Amino acid sequence: MLRYTLRRLALAVPTLLAIALVVFTLLELAPGDPMAQVPLSVSDAVRDEMRAALGLGAPAPLRFALWLQQLLWVEPRVALDALFGTDLAQGAPRILSWQSRAPVMSIVAERLPQTLWVVGLAYLVGVLLALPIGIWSAYRQYSMLDHLGTGVAMLGYAVPPFFSGLLLILVFTVGLGWFPSVYDTTHRVTDWSSFFTQVWQMTLPVAVLSLQTTALMARYLRAAMLDEMGAPYVRAARARGLREVTVVTAHAARNALVPVITIAALALPQVFGGAIITEQIFRVNGIGQLLITALQAADWPVVRTVTFLLAVLIVVFNILADVIHGWLDPRVRYE
Secondary structure, rough: OOHHHHHHHHHHHHHHHHHHHHHHHHHHHOOOOOOOOOOOOOOHHHHHHHHHHHOOOOOHHHHHHHHHHHHHHHHHHHHHHHHHHHOOOOOOOOEEOOOOOEHHHHHHHHHHHHHHHHHHHHHHHHHHHHHHHHHHHHOOOHHHHHHHHHHHHHHHHHHOHHHHHHHHHHHHHHHOOOOOOOOOOOOOOOOOOHHHHHHHHHHHHHHHHHHHHHHHHHHHHHHHHHHHHHOOOHHHHEEEEEEEHHHHHHHHHHHHHHHHHHHHHHHHHHHHHHHHHHHHHHHOHHHHHHHHHHHOOOOOOHHHHHHHHHHHHHHHHHHHHHHHHHHHOOOOOOO
C-alpha cells in the first residue's frame, strides 16, 4: 500500500504539470484583454508600459515557467513564513492579480474560509442524509419510502445548482420570507446568537450544494446494500438469531459502505465545483465568486491559479479514494 501511494503521488506530478500547461495555454488563446478596462484617454505608450509591468511582453513559455516557479516554489514558502514566522520567501516575486495588484494566494486565503463554511457543512449534511436514505431504501425495497427516496435522489442529481438555487430563493425568500437570499460575508461568529444567525443565512446555499451529494451517495449506497442483503453471510447471521438491526447495520451496511466511501471522497471536489455557481447566486464572497469575477475582468493570473488549485484538489482526492478503498477492503491488493 505504501509503495502504491508513493507511486500515485509520483504520477500525480506530471499529471498536474500537464493540467497547468493546458490551463495556461487555453487562457493564452482565450479572448479578453486586461487593458480593456483602461480608459480610452490613456495613450498607447502608457498602455505598452502597463503591459510590460504586468509581464505581458515576455514570451509565453517564459511566463509559464515563471508562473510555475512562483506557484510551486515561492507560494509554499510564503505559507511556511505565515505559519512559523520564518523569512524563507523574503523578497521573492509572487503571483499578482491584474485587477488589485495584490498577491493571488493572499486573495484566495481571504476568500477560502467563506467557501469552507458553506462547502464543508453542505458535504457533511449531504453525507448524513444519504446514509439513512440509502440503507432504508434498500432494506424496504419497492416500498413507498423507497420510491420516494429514489425519486428525490434522481431529481436532486438531475437538477443543476443554478436552477435549484433560484427555485429555493423563489419559494423560501420571495414567497415565505424565511431565509435571506444574500449571504452576509461580513458576519462574524462571536457567541451562540451570532452562530445561529450564521447557520440561518447558510441554510439555502447549503441545501443547494448538499442536494446533489445526498442524491449521488444515496443511490450508490442503495445499490451496494441490495447486493449485500442477498449475500450468504447475511442469511447466516439471520439464521444465528441475530437481531435484524444488527444484521443490517453491523453486517450489511458495514460492507456496503466500502465502495460508498470511495464515492464520498470523489464527491467533495464536485461540491467545490458546484460552489462556483452557488456562491454567485447567493453572493457568497468565496472562491467561486472570485473565479467568476476574475473571468469577467480577464484577470488571468487569478483564473489560472484558482483553476489549478481545483485540479490539485481533484487529483488528491482521487488518490485518497483509492487508498481508502484498499485500506478498508482487504480483497483489494495494489501490486
